[in-house]
Amino acid sequence: MPLLEIKNLHARVEDKEILKGINLTVNAGEVHAIMGPNGSGKSTLANVLAGRDNYEVTSGEVLYEGKNLLDLDVEERARAGIFLAFQYPIEIPGVTNAHFLKTALNAVRKHRGLEELDAMDFLALVKEKMKLLEMDPGFLNRGVNEGFSGGEKKRNEILQMAMLDPKLGLLDETDSGLDIDSLKIVANGVNALRSPDRAFVLVTHYQRLLDYIEPDFVHVLSGGKILTSGDKELAKHLEERGYGWVVGKDAKAVGV
Amino acid sequence: MLASYQQAYERSLDPKAPAFLRERRQAGIERFAALGFPNRRMEEWKYTSVEPIASREFQLGGDKEVARFTLEEMHRMAFCVMPGPRLVFLNGHFHPALSDLSGLPAGVRCKSLAQALQEDAASLEAHLGRQVDSKDRAFVALNDAFLQNGAYLFLPRGTVLPQPIQLLFVSHGNGTAVVSHPRVLVVAEAQSQATLIETYVGQGAYFTNAVTEIAAGEGAVIEHIKLQGESESAFHIASIGVRQSRDSQYTSHSLSLGAALARNDLGTVLDAEGAGATLNGLYMVSGSQHVDNHTNIDHAKPHCTSAELYKGILDGKSQGVFNGRILVRPDAQKTSSQQSNKNLILSDDALINTKPLLEIYANDVKCNHGATIGRLDANQVFYLRSRGIDAALARSILTYAFASDVVALMRQEPLRERLQQWIFARLMPGKEAAA
Structure with missing residues (x-):
């Protein structure tokens, strides 16, 4: 059984139809990259899968481990193993990173029938994961993403992912706005999490991320549909020739 | 109902009390009779009706109850009993057995007001009523009328208290709707420093009408924590008056977490150069609770600073009022003042009326203020x-x-x-x- 099966998915935001029939199958252990010009629907797809409120599915279905994903609330999806790394991580002043991570981790662990971690065990675990992302333990006592730089926010997303141990990681333009050092750290974090039990969907505008996280499949999304799919070579072609090469008639509107 | 206060006043008169006290009380009851309870036609009470207080009969709590109130109950009801000196009151009456006044530095006087009226009459006569004005404030006048219980704290010049002074006011009428009129007087001489924690808690329906006065001497540093965690059937009216001398610092933390109806009037007068006031507040109400915070910062002299942050969380059908007045008098050049009131509304039926109010009569000042009302993001x-x-x-x-x-x-x-x-x-x- 595939981990994720998206069949003919249509979705809209407010009154605008963004996804116009997405088909995608992701198996455990695979890394899929979804590339495409701005406005193609990449982020919408990631947000629909995570269950964001103002995204409305108008037709099609999404099966996660064989069950209807769209029936689940946001938090139920997270507990079932879906993790969305946000394109724009949210700042939450007044809630410390430590409190946030511990609450989230224990909510997820409880759902999975694991014992809740106490403060000591939590701290040991989070410090180990922070090392992987070259994060200072001082981040734990700061407000969630409060005053973090762009790179720090993205690292914090990957830290959360590492803590929550998802089955499906959705990375929504995690590479956007990162300098090369931050990009490498984030990519290392993701690579360390690759396993036969886990799959990733990387949504990105740039091929550069794929130099560091090697995908098994690359899909080009434009106009709300996947136009073509291939292996990592497809990404290189895109880099060299631009999206216009794939998008064809749409190219002039896209301007890549 | 005014008559019942009059009768209670007469029954509570003590012919042995000092003459000044008898006069103050007499003036208080006359003033209260003349003013009556405030009503919503008055600007200061536009959004808060005290009808639930005015229409009920309350009785002065007897001191017999005191013996029945135990240490266990005290710990159960108080938010937190800290190590250090404390005065505990039940229905307004001092509870010596639960109080602890050991270990105070030499020269510090910390005692019940009843005891101070016998031992420190001259100081009380000089300072009582100087920090709050009862002229057109009915609840202060009513407190004056029943002036006999509460606490007195005197800090001699240069004294620094190592631990906070805790004042715990518990109301527990065992089915009777009791009223208490506690009066707290703090006289802090020059360069003294102390933290005062006033806590109000209770059980059932009752009425607390508190007045706290603080005279901060030159360079005195006073931190004042007020925790209002009254029963959700209770009525809490508090008038706090502070007068600040040169270079004194007053910091208030006022938390309003309980009561069916609560009103705080907190006023400080920055009465000499270099004085600073910091007013922090949090009110958190739900159900049909009503909370009203009126603050008044009076910049009377130049080179004073004030900073105020009040936050409110309103749920259910609760209502809140914030009225923050900052007065900068003509003489108060180089005033620096900041004020902010932020509200979080959690339900469709909760209501907040917020009114930050700057009145500036000086031309070389730095003042800003603002209010926000929002929902969760x-x-x-x-x-x-x-x-x-x-x-x-x-x-x-x-x-x-x-x-x-x-x-x-x-x-x-x-x-x-x-x-x-x-x-x-x-x-x-x-x-x-x-x-």
């Missing part, structure tokens, strides 16, 4: 939920976060931690907080 809720935290808990966490900076400003431990736990527990879905 949907993106923040989604972010927490996307990490597996259920929606109700996510909202609690974010509500708590909104309040947390005001609580964090308090430096007293373990009180701060205890309050954080209490507030968080109260915000948790499906859990009742125990004080």
Whole structure:
């Protein structure tokens, strides 16, 4: 059984139809990259899968481990193993990173029938994961993403992912706005999490991320549909020739 | 109902009391009779009706109850009893057995007002009523009329208290609707320093009409924590008056967490150069609670600073009022003043009336103020939920976060931690907080 099966998915935001029939199958252990010009629907797809409120599915279905994903609330999806790394991580002043991570981790662990971690065990675990992302333990006592730089926010997303141990990681333009050092750290974090039990969907505008996280499949999304799919070579072609090469008639509107 | 206060006044008269006290009380009851209870046609009471107080009969609590109030009950009802000196009151009456006045530095006088009236009459005569004005304030006049219980704290020049002074006012009428009129007087001489923690808690329906006066001498540093955690059937009216001498610092942390109806009038007069006032407040109401905070910062002299931050969380059908007046008198050049009132509305039926008010009569000043009213941020809720935290808990966490900076400003431990736990527990879905 595939981990994720998206069949003919249509979705809209407010009154605008963004996804116009997405088909995608992701198996455990695979890394899929979804590339495409701005406005193609990449982020919408990631947000629909995570269950964001103002995204409305108008037709099609999404099966996660064989069950209807769209029936689940946001938090139920997270507990079932879906993790969305946000394109724009949210700042939450007044809630410390430590409190946030511990609450989230224990909510997820409880759902999975694991014992809740106490403060000591939590701290040991989070410090180990922070090392992987070259994060200072001082981040734990700061407000969630409060005053973090762009790179720090993205690292914090990957830290959360590492803590929550998802089955499906959705990375929504995690590479956007990162300098090369931050990009490498984030990519290392993701690579360390690759396993036969886990799959990733990387949504990105740039091929550069794929130099560091090697995908098994690359899909080009434009106009709300996947136009073509291939292996990592497809990404290189895109880099060299631009999206216009794939998008064809749409190219002039896209301007890549 | 005014007649019942008149009768209670007459029954409570003590012919052995000092003459000045008898005169003050007499003037108080006459003033109260003339003013009557305030009503909503008055600007100061536009959004708060005291009809629930005015239409009920309350009885002065007897001192017989005191013996029945135990240490266990005290710990159960108080938010946090810290190590250090404390005065405990039940229905207004001093409870010596639960109080602890050991270990105070030499020269410090800390005692019940009743005792001070016998031992420190001259100081009381000189200072009582100088920090609050009863001229057109009915509840202060009413407190004057019943002036005999409360606390007196005198800090001689240069004294620094190592531990906070705790004043715990418990109301527990055992079925009787009791009223108490506690009066607290703090006289802090030059360069003295102290923290005062006033806590108001209770059980059932009752009425607390408190007045606190603080005279801060030159360079005195006073931190004043007021925790209002009255029963949700109770009525709480508090008038706090501070007069600040040169270079004195007054910091207030006022938390309004309980009561069916609560009103705080907090006023400080920056009466000499270099004085500073910091007013922090948090009010948290739900159900049909009503909370009203009126603050008045009077910049009377040049080179004074004030900073005010009040935050409110309103749920259910609760109502809140914030009225923050900053007066900068013609003489008060180089005043620096900041004021902010922020409100978080959690339900469609909750209501807040907020009115920051700057009155500036000097031309070389730096003042800013503002008020906000908002709801929880949907993106923040989604972010927490996307990490597996259920929606109700996510909202609690974010509500708590909104309040947390005001609580964090308090430096007293373990009180701060205890309050954080209490507030968080109260915000948790499906859990009742125990004080």
